[in-house]
Amino acid sequence: MVTKEEITEWFKNLQSDICTTLEEADGSGQFIPDIWERPGGGGGTSRVINNGSVIEKGGVNFSAVHGETPAKILTALNLEASDFYATGVSIVLHPHNPFVPIIHMNVRYFEMSNGIYWFGGGIDLTPHYVDQDDAQYFHTTLKEICDRFDSSYYPNYKKWADDYFYIKHRQETRGVGGIFFDRLTAQKEKQKSDIFAFVQAVGQAFAPTYAYFMNKNKDLHFDNQHKQWQYLRRGRYVEFNLVLDKGTKFGLDTNGRTESILMSLPPFATWQYNHTPPPDSLEAKTLVSLKKDINWINL
């Protein structure tokens, strides 16, 4: 059976590999490691990038923490007190160029001393300007990964992402979605190692997928108007992360490491009262695309 040590080691290496690939794609930016300890047990390394050639601000975080299972989880699952162990890699990248999308990826493993464990994760794309070809490429890539393991994964986890990355108070999705999954544990013919293999495949796909968008779009021309729109869309990203994201909420509620949790926030963001883009503008077309249940692969 796959042990937490193996998973931890694999996640740690994933963090390094991702940073290496992203630094190559960026050309000049470097991830600066910041090692931290958790008072209750364990710790992590945040790798933070600022003012690269392509990436304006981002983080690739690894953590492996343990301690007493938070009361919130015990209550939610109706469980007795136990110890927990949690490890994962979490990434958000904010690019300079408004035509390069924001991306988020997370893979995580959680186990308790009572033997319960699960994997979770996801990857989703938030273009400032929705480009159908890019969205199709992204979803096709994710579907291919999913299909290697189970043909039900992509439709289920794509739907889960649409529902999860939804900014209810704006009635718009955060971006073009992706896949999201949680509480995956051995059942029927799926063993723990099968699920871990799927999570590994998601983790490994991240860096080449984002490097593709970086390379493809980093030199697209943009002007001040595009930057203004990017700042507004980043404002929505902030709204999602601070109002709705369960990981952020849980982390802040349980005295997680604030700086690592909030590395997801953009370098600059703006809010304008009742901003409405002109009809038929690129911006207005993007808003129309921020809907659930779009079949990006076969539009």
Added chain:
Amino acid sequence: MVTKEEITEWFKNLQSDICTTLEEADGSGQFIPDIWERPGGGGGTSRVINNGSVIEKGGVNFSAVHGETPAKILTALNLEASDFYATGVSIVLHPHNPFVPIIHMNVRYFEMSNGIYWFGGGIDLTPHYVDQDDAQYFHTTLKEICDRFDSSYYPNYKKWADDYFYIKHRQETRGVGGIFFDRLTAQKEKQKSDIFAFVQAVGQAFAPTYAYFMNKNKDLHFDNQHKQWQYLRRGRYVEFNLVLDKGTKFGLDTNGRTESILMSLPPFATWQYNHTPPPDSLEAKTLVSLKKDINWINL
């Protein structure tokens, strides 16, 4: 007995008076009214200012809404289904000059068809740079208002503000506090009209108090470094409002009008990973002052 119609009318006039005083103090900015209706009943007028001489972005909102009492309130109070009526004025102002503080004020009235009613409100100051004299002036003003009604108000409501406007995950207060109160209803020797009179006094004090800070600090010299700090502090303001503010959370949860609720967000905010100001800088001194239970009147 004071009726909801009287209270509503008074709040509506308060909104106008405040906008007039702020426009005078600003010199060039104008509040643009945006009238909206609530699908479930009632509506409001948001008055929004952008790029004034002193105020960069802000709103003075009035609303009077009614309908079925939200399930969340009924559950919290263990009540049967009923109708509600709620009216109030809510303000947040973000100035250009980093030495002019951000300010927030809210006065509100809530009643249900079962006869239960209460007043709530508060006013708090969020300087980007804490100035002891300004904080003292602000708290002295609030104490004088409170003392006209009850000598227990200022100490109680000052403490309530310290506890409420606290960014737990940063272990810092949002600013220098102020007063906060909720669920004030007739009891002992206090009648409904007494409480309304107190709420009116708080509402009336807002505009002259903020105009004082606008006039006093609007021409203080600042440079790019001060602006950068202002943007970071605005980021914290966003964190408070989106993660912790109960009014924001309640509004977004109950399909309130998003644009009016989020008018509190700044025009431009930044986040930097693990930003730490140099020792002994003005910025570092401000961080030391963002603590609960500081006696600003007698430092």
